Amino acid sequence: MTVTEPEKEGMPPLLGSWKRVYAVVLGELLLCILLFRLFSWAYS
Amino acid sequence: MSRLDWFVLGGALLFVVLWGLYKGRGATTGEGYIGGGRDHRWWLIGLSIIATQTSAITFLSTPGQAYVDGMRFVQFYFGLPIAAVVLSVTLIPLYHRLKVSTAYELLEARFDLKTRLLAAILFLIQRGLAVGLTIFAPALVLSVLLGWSLHVNILLVGTLVMIYTVTGGTKAVAWAHSSQMVIIAGGMLLAGVMTAHRLPSHVSFSDALHVAGGLGRLNVIDAHFDPNNRYNLWSGLIGGTFLMLSYFGTDQSQVQRYLAGSDLTQSRLGLLLNGMIKVPMQFLILLLGALVFVFYQFHTPPLFFNPGPVKQVMAGPDAAAYRAIETKFARARTDQSLRAEAYVSARHSGDAAEIALTKHQLLQSHAESEAIRREGVALIEKANPGTNPNDTNYIFLAYVLSSLPVGLVGLVIAAVFSGSMSSMSGEISALGATTVVDLWRRLIGGSQGQREVWVGRIATFAWGCFAMAFAEYAARLGSLIEAVNILGSLFYGTILGIFITAFYVKRVRGGTAFYAAIVAEIGVLLCFTFTSISFLWYNLIGCVAVVGLAWAFSLAQSQSPGAGPVSPA
Numbered sequence: 001m002t003v004t005e006p007e008k009e010g011m012p013p014l015l016g017s018w019k020r021v022y023a024v025v026l027g028e029l030l031l032c033i034l035l036f037r038l039f040s041w042a043y044s
Numbered sequence: 045m046s047r048l049d050w051f052v053l054g055g056a057l058l059f060v061v062l063w064g065l066y067k068g069r070g071a072t073t074g075e076g077y078i079g080g081g082r083d084h085r086w087w088l089i090g091l092s093i094i095a096t097q098t099s100a101i102t103f104l105s106t107p108g109q110a111y112v113d114g115m116r117f118v119q120f121y122f123g124l125p126i127a128a129v130v131l132s133v134t135l136i137p138l139y140h141r142l143k144v145s146t147a148y149e150l151l152e153a154r155f156d157l158k159t160r161l162l163a164a165i166l167f168l169i170q171r172g173l174a175v176g177l178t179i180f181a182p183a184l185v186l187s188v189l190l191g192w193s194l195h196v197n198i199l200l201v202g203t204l205v206m207i208y209t210v211t212g213g214t215k216a217v218a219w220a221h222s223s224q225m226v227i228i229a230g231g232m233l234l235a236g237v238m239t240a241h242r243l244p245s246h247v248s249f250s251d252a253l254h255v256a257g258g259l260g261r262l263n264v265i266d267a268h269f270d271p272n273n274r275y276n277l278w279s280g281l282i283g284g285t286f287l288m289l290s291y292f293g294t295d296q297s298q299v300q301r302y303l304a305g306s307d308l309t310q311s312r313l314g315l316l317l318n319g320m321i322k323v324p325m326q327f328l329i330l331l332l333g334a335l336v337f338v339f340y341q342f343h344t345p346p347l348f349f350n351p352g353p354v355k356q357v358m359a360g361p362d363a364a365a366y367r368a369i370e371t372k373f374a375r376a377r378t379d380q381s382l383r384a385e386a387y388v389s390a391r392h393s394g395d396a397a398e399i400a401l402t403k404h405q406l407l408q409s410h411a412e413s414e415a416i417r418r419e420g421v422a423l424i425e426k427a428n429p430g431t432n433p434n435d436t437n438y439i440f441l442a443y444v445l446s447s448l449p450v451g452l453v454g455l456v457i458a459a460v461f462s463g464s465m466s467s468m469s470g471e472i473s474a475l476g477a478t479t480v481v482d483l484w485r486r487l488i489g490g491s492q493g494q495r496e497v498w499v500g501r502i503a504t505f506a507w508g509c510f511a512m513a514f515a516e517y518a519a520r521l522g523s524l525i526e527a528v529n530i531l532g533s534l535f536y537g538t539i540l541g542i543f544i545t546a547f548y549v550k551r552v553r554g555g556t557a558f559y560a561a562i563v564a565e566i567g568v569l570l571c572f573t574f575t576s577i578s579f580l581w582y583n584l585i586g587c588v589a590v591v592g593l594a595w596a597f598s599l600a601q602s603q604s605p606g607a608g609p610v611s612p613a
Contacts, residue, residue, distance in 0.1 A: 010309045018312075022129045025319050029125040032323050033277070036118065036264035043257030 045190070049454030056227050056458035060465065061204055064220030068212020074485075074496025078145050078477045080214030080304035088218055089314025092301045093292075094321060095221035096470030098228065100182030100463035101437065106326065108349075108436035110333025111340075114263040116275045118326050120580075123284025124292075128319030130285075131293045132312040134547060139299065140308045146481045147299040147543075154546040156554030157486070162561060163539050164482040167296055168475060170535045172507065175471040176514025181437070182464045183515065186457070188352045189441050195516065201464050202512040209469045210505045213497075214304055214477070217469045224462035231459030232329060234452055235444065239335045242447060244342050244385075251388045252338040258387065258403050259341075259410055261334045264327070274578045283580030286587055287533060290540035292318075297474035336443050341384040343447075344377040347420045349438035357427040366427075369420040376413035383409040472511060476504030533579040534572055537586020538565045544587060545594045551602070552594045560597055564589035 012021045045053075071077040084092075109117045144150055148167070152160035183197035208216045240249055247255075256262050266276040273279065292298045292315060305311030347370050348354050357366045383406040390398040421433050444456045480500045538561050545557050552560075568586040571577055577585075 010307065012309060012313065018132070021313075021316065022132070025125050025129055025316050028320055029122065029323065032327070033122070033265065036327070040257070040262055040264045043253045043262045 045453060045457070046450045048451045049457070052451055052454030053458045053461070056455070057204060057461055057465075060220050060223050060227070060462065061207055063223045064208030064216040064469075065211060067219030068208060068216020071213050071215065071497055073493060074480065074500060075145070076215075077213035077497045077500045078300070078480060080218055080300075082304055083306045084215075084218055084304040084310065084314070085306065086310045086313035086317060088222060089302050089305050089310060090317030090321070091225045092218040092221040092304075092470070093298060093314060093318040094325075095225050095228075095466035096297055096301060097291075097318075097322075097467070098225075098463050099178050099467035100460045101178075103228070103232065103329065103460055103463050104182055104185050104437045104440055106329045107333030107336055108439035110261060110330040111337045111439050112436050114261045115327070115330040115334060116263050116266050118264055118323065118330055119266065119275050119277055119280035120284055121288075121323050121326050122277070122280035123282070123286070123288045124322050125319035126281070126285045127288035127292055128315045130289060132316060135293045135543070136302065136311050136315065137308055138547075139303060140311065145303070146296050146478050147294050148296070148478065148482050151542060151546060152486075155542075155552075155557050159542060159554055159558045159561070160482065160486075162558060163294070163542055164478050166535045166539055166565075167294075168478060170531045171295065171297060171471055171475055172510060173514060173531055175468055175475070175507070175511040176518055178467045178471065179464050179511060180515035180518040182460055185437050185441055186460065188350060189438065189445060190457075198512055198515045201461065201468065202508055202515075205465045205469045205472070206505060206508040209473050210501050210508065213500060213504070214300060214473055217473045218301065218304060220469060221466050224466040227455070227462045228459045228466075231452075231455045232332065235448060235456050236328065236332045236335065238448055238452060239332060239339055239443075243335075243339060247338075247342065247388055251391060252335060254391055255338050255341055255384055255387065255406075256334040258406060259337070261337050272576055272578055274580065279578060279580050283578070283584055286540060286583035287536060287580060290536035290583055290587070291532070294539045294543050295474075295536070296478050297471045300474050300477055301470065333440065336440060339443070339447070342381050344374055344381075346442065347373045347417055348424060349435040349442045350432075351438075351442075353424045353428045353431045356431075357424055360427050362423055362427045366420065366423050369416060369423060373413060373416045373420060376409070376416050380406070380409040380413050468508075468511060472504050472507040475507040476500055479503040479507070533582045534568055535565070535586075537568060537583040537588075538590055540583065541587040541590025541594075545591050549591060549595055549598075552598045556597045556601065557590070557594050560590050560594035563593055 012018055015021050015024065071081075075082075106117065138150065139147070142150060142153060146164070148160045148164040151163055179198055179201045183194055183201065186192055187194040187197050208220055240252065243252055253262065266273070267278075268276060269278045270276060302311040302314050305314060346354075354366075357363060383402065387399070387402040387406045390402040425431060425433050441456075441460070444453055448456065477500070480496060480503050484499055484503070485496070541564060542557055542561050545552050545560070564586055567589050568582050571582060571585060572579075
């Protein structure tokens with residue numbers, strides 16, 4: 001069998017494309033890291 | 045515990061069981077029982093994924109971790125959102141297209157039966173042992189602090205879980221998870237609000253954070269690269285990503301949750317929801333631990349939070365020496381409270397020199413009381429050879445029992461039970477599903493009708509009984525428990541490597557992947573035995589070893605005389 005065929009996929013209910021959804025998830029991680037760094041610095 | 049606490053605890057647990065039974069009724073086929081009818085919405089999948097990952101020890105250990113070591117543990121979860129995105133792009137579409145019931149079915153389609161069975165059996169071994177600890181660890185803490193019997197605790201959690209999991213399968217587990225998450229979130233949120241409220245009236249939330257930060261408890265990000273340091277930015281982002289890829293992509297206890305989605309979109313959104321919630325959620329739980337730490341800057345904590353070994357010291361010849369250390373500790377902590385008060389007052393005055401001076405004095409006073417505490421712990425170890433000198437898991441619940449109001453104590457204990465039940469139910473349901481789909485259905489050739497529902501129930505029941513029996517046995521394992529705890533990382537890298545090879549290394553064929561996995565697993569076990577590398581890195585090592593070896597073996601095979609051309613699978 002071939003396991004790498006592209007999958008037909010539906011649109012996400014928000015943001016219009018899956019790329020934007022993934023960008024939001026990864027962006028939130030980046031934001032968390034920056035905020036945590038700021039938090040550590042502000043209260044050190 | 046008061047009557048109100050018992051009422052809250054009993055009511056919450058009864059509701060979880062009845063809700064699971066009610067929502068999980070009506071499974072008439074193996075697919076309905078194992079696949080949950082494949083009609084779950086994204087929010088139900090997301091809650092179920094979080095609940096499976098969240099065990100009771102998460103709530104007992106995580107705040108204690110912040111109390112002792114600060115908040116850097118949150119970095120452990122940084123790989124999760126990355127893994128959620130990677131899996132949404134790669135494996136989830138594949139699972140949906142092939143309409144598999146377990147992750148390991150994919151491996152037979154790509155390689156061969158023995159590779160599928162190897163991955164399924166590695167999962168059954170590591171998850172089967174881990175599920176016993178899932179209920180043992182919190183049962184131990186509850187039994188010591190509340191004086192309940194350890195056996196009754198294990199039996200209670202195991203029986204409650206099996207009532208709805210064995211009866212209703214995946215659907216019952218998912219709906220019970222949703223109610224458990226409400227109890228867990230409610231209990232922890234109220235505990236956090238109440239902890240902030242119980243600080244001295246002149247200590248604001250910002251003051252509390254300055255005290256915690258001044259004493260090194262808000263060290264969230266550690267960007268220094270050190271492979272022997274368990275929790276830093278790089279181990280979280282690199283090692284953590286591989287661990288999470290393996291856990292969410294190849295561990296049936298998680299794969300089963302999102303395969304129950306009504307379509308690809310629901311499964312993806314469910315996993316991505318978990319990717320977005322988990323890091324802030326762990327941060328808040330750690331912040332709760334930091335607040336408990338601040339609370340104890342203004343109130344004297346016990347010298348050692350686990351009362352079991354303390355009782356043994358007090359019953360032996362070292363009782364007088366221990367009492368003297370306790371008195372010295374109480375005096376040092378009173379001094380520390382005064383220093384903390386002075387630091388807060390200096391912050392209110394805004395005088396930079398005074399702030400620096402009082403902070404220095406607070407740090408000094410904290411170091412002195414920690415030194416006295418270490419003397420007490422050394423005496424405990426001397427009086428109880430083999431006892432665990434780490435009381436991290438006891439800190440939060442000891443605080444809850446001594447300092448939170450009636451009713452909330454019952455709710456927090458219900459949250460601990462819910463955590464224990466949520467992870468156990470997800471795990472035994474997955475163990476049952478793998479046993480049925482990858483062993484019974486594949487090797488014996490059973491049908492998918494009503495008979496398979498009963499085989500699934502028997503398998504789930506058997507794994508539940510095994511988990512309870514192992515939890516009973518775990519009490520005698522002592523220090524081996526830690527080894528069992530890192531068992532996941534010993535196998536996850538290899539399993540992930542098999543899946544990555546299946547997906548990306550087209551030239552590799554069945555037998556090659558199987559032997560590469562065997563050699564890589566031996567390599568990981570040798571690393572564990574002979575090196576001090578932190579366990580998160582085993583996920584990376586195992587994974588890279590499988591992919592590299594499989595590629596090298598297939599290359600050697602294709603170059604050996606008589607070998608035919610290798611075509612992509």
